[in-house]
Amino acid sequence: MRRSCVILLTLTTLACGARAAEPGDAAEMSMRAAVNRLPGLEKSFLTGAAYAGRYSLDRLVTFSTRQDRLVATFHLPGELERQFRDPAPLLVSLEGSDQVWSLHRRKAGTLDPGLSLVTLTCYAPDDRGAFNRYTLASDGDSVMVAAGQMFGHPATQQSIALSQGEKSLHLLWRLQLDKWNVRSVDLASLSQLDARVPGLLGNYLLPVLRRLGPGRPAGDVYRVFDQLPADPAVTKTVWPVLARLDAGDPRDRDAAVEDLRRMGRPAIHACLRLDPATLSPEQQTRLASLYATEGWMHVADVDAARRDPAFLGSCLEDADPAVRSAATNLLAALRAVPGVE
Numbered sequence: 001m002r003r004s005c006v007i008l009l010t011l012t013t014l015a016c017g018a019r020a021a022e023p024g025d026a027a028e029m030s031m032r033a034a035v036n037r038l039p040g041l042e043k044s045f046l047t048g049a050a051y052a053g054r055y056s057l058d059r060l061v062t063f064s065t066r067q068d069r070l071v072a073t074f075h076l077p078g079e080l081e082r083q084f085r086d087p088a089p090l091l092v093s094l095e096g097s098d099q100v101w102s103l104h105r106r107k108a109g110t111l112d113p114g115l116s117l118v119t120l121t122c123y124a125p126d127d128r129g130a131f132n133r134y135t136l137a138s139d140g141d142s143v144m145v146a147a148g149q150m151f152g153h154p155a156t157q158q159s160i161a162l163s164q165g166e167k168s169l170h171l172l173w174r175l176q177l178d179k180w181n182v183r184s185v186d187l188a189s190l191s192q193l194d195a196r197v198p199g200l201l202g203n204y205l206l207p208v209l210r211r212l213g214p215g216r217p218a219g220d221v222y223r224v225f226d227q228l229p230a231d232p233a234v235t236k237t238v239w240p241v242l243a244r245l246d247a248g249d250p251r252d253r254d255a256a257v258e259d260l261r262r263m264g265r266p267a268i269h270a271c272l273r274l275d276p277a278t279l280s281p282e283q284q285t286r287l288a289s290l291y292a293t294e295g296w297m298h299v300a301d302v303d304a305a306r307r308d309p310a311f312l313g314s315c316l317e318d319a320d321p322a323v324r325s326a327a328t329n330l331l332a333a334l335r336a337v338p339g340v341e
Contacts, residue, residue, distance in 0.1 A: 027054055027093040034100045035091075039150050042133070045089065046102060046123075051082045052090040056319035058265055061120060061136065063214035065293050070164050072138050072214075074118050084271055096317040096324050099124045125150065127132070130158040130175065130204060134211045147208040154182060160204055165204075169198075169311055175204065176296050190297065208299055210314035217295025218265040221318060222272050223327040224305045230270040238263070238270045245283045257286055261294075265319065268294065306330055 028051040035046045036178055055077070064071045080103070083090055089104040100123040104118045117139040124132045131147035138144070146161040158180075160173040165186075171193070172184045185196050193201045209215030222228060241263070244256035260267050279287070292298075299305045306312075312334070315327035 025051070026053075028091070030098070031091055031093055031100055034098075034123075034125075038100070038123055041152060042123060042202060044100035046091065046100070049089045049091045049102065050083055050085070052080050052092050052103070054093045054095065055080075056095040057213050057317070058218075058319045060092075060094075060103075061213060062264070063217075063294075063296050064261070065296060070143060070214075070296060072136065072143055074138070075139075076103075076118070085262075094317070095319050096321070097122075099317075113227075118213070123150070124211070129207055131160070131208060134208055136212050145208060145214075150298075160208065161204065171200075171205070173200070173204065206297060207310065207314075210311070211317075216318065217298060218268040218316055219272060219291040219294050220299040220302075220305070221315065221323055222321075223267045223302050224299065224311070224315075225323055228269075228320075228322050228326060230273040231266055232261075234266040235270040235273070238267050240272075241267075242271070242279070242283055245286045246280050253282070253286060257290055260287075260290060307334060309334060 031051065035043060038046065040212070059075055059077075061075070062073050064073075080092070084103075084105050084266045086106055087104070089102040092101050092103055094101050102119075102121045102123070103117040104121070117137065119135060119137040121136075123132040124134070126132070131149055133148050133150050137146075142163070144161060144163045146159070148159040149157040151157075156176070158173075158175050160171070160175070163170050168186045168188055169190060170184065170186050172182065174180055174182050182278070183197075185193075187193055187196060190201070190205075193205070206215050238260070241256050241259050244259075245253050247253050247256070260271070269292070272291075276284060298309070309331065312327045312331045315323055316331075318324050318327070
C-alpha cells in the first residue's frame with residue numbers, strides 16, 4: 001500500500017565539485033565547534049558524525065511544482081553517498097552558510113528498495129525567529145518540511161510542519177501566537193494559505209522555505225538582482241536546447257524543457273538574460289512555464305523584494321557568490337536609511 005504522502009524524489013549520482021574533508025579542515029573545525037553549542041539531544045546526535053565536505057544547497061536538493069504538486073529532487077553525489085553509514089548522519093557545510101547542516105539517510109522501512117529516507121537538517125541556533133532547526137525529509141513517496149525551536153522548555157517550543165498528501169497539503173503548527181495550542185489546516189495548494197490563515201505564510205512558513213531553498217527560486221533571485229550577468233559559456237550551451245523548444249514534435253519540446261531544468265540555476269540565469277525579441281512565441285511560453293514551476297514560493301513584487309530585509313537576508317546563503325555580494329550591498333544600503341534595521 002502506497003503511503004498517503006506523494007512526492008517525486010529522484011536520487012541520482014551527480015558530481016558536484018565537492019571537496020573532500022581533510023584533518024584540520026577549517027570548515028569542519030568551525031562546524032564541530034558549532035555542534036558543541038547545540039542542546040543535548042542535537043549535540044548527541046551529531047557528535048562523532050563524519051564530515052562529508054562542502055557543497056552548494058541547490059546541488060544537493062532542488063524544488064519545483066508540477067501539476068500543483070510539490071517536487072523535491074535530491075542529488076546525492078557519489079563521494080557523499082559512499083560515506084553514509086546507516087543510521088549515522090553526515091555533517092556537510094554549504095556555500096554561503098555558517099550554520100550546521102546534516103544529511104541522514106536510512107534504507108530501512110522504505111517500500112522501494114531502490115529508495116531511502118533522506119533527511120536534510122539545518123541547525124541555526126542564532127536565528128532570532130520562532131524556529132532555529134529546519135528539516136526536509138522524503139523517501140520518494142512522502143515529504144515533510146518542518147521547523148522547530150531547540151531551546152527552552154518543551155511546552156513553549158514553537159513548531160510548524162508541512163506534509164503533502166495525495167490530494168492536499170496538510171499544515172500543523174504550535175505557536176506562541178496561539179498560546180501554544182496545536183492548530184492545523186488542509187489546502188489544495190500553498191497559494192490558499194494566506195486566505196485561510198492570514199500571516200502564517202509570511203511570518204512563519206516562508207522563512208522556513210527560504211532557509212531550506214524552495215522559497216528562493218533562481219528565476220526570482222536573478223530578476224531581483226538583474227544587473228548580474230550570466231556566464232557566457234552557459235549561454236552558449238543553452239542555445240541548442242532552446243532551439244529544441246521550437247521542435248515540431250511536442251515530446252521533443254517537453255524533453256528540452258526538462259533538459260533546461262536539469263541544467264539548473266546557471267541555465268535559468270542565462271535564459272533570463274536573453275533578449276525576448278530573439279525568441280519565438282513558443283520558446284517564450286515554454287520558458288515562462290519553466291520559471292513558474294521552479295521553486296515552491298515566488299516573489300510577487302520584484303521591486304519590493306529589493307527592499308525586503310527578510311528576502312535579502314535569505315540570499316546571503318545563496319549558492320552564487322555574486323548573489324550573496326549583491327544582497328549584502330542592498331542590505332547595507334537599506335540599513336543606512338534611518339529607521340531600517
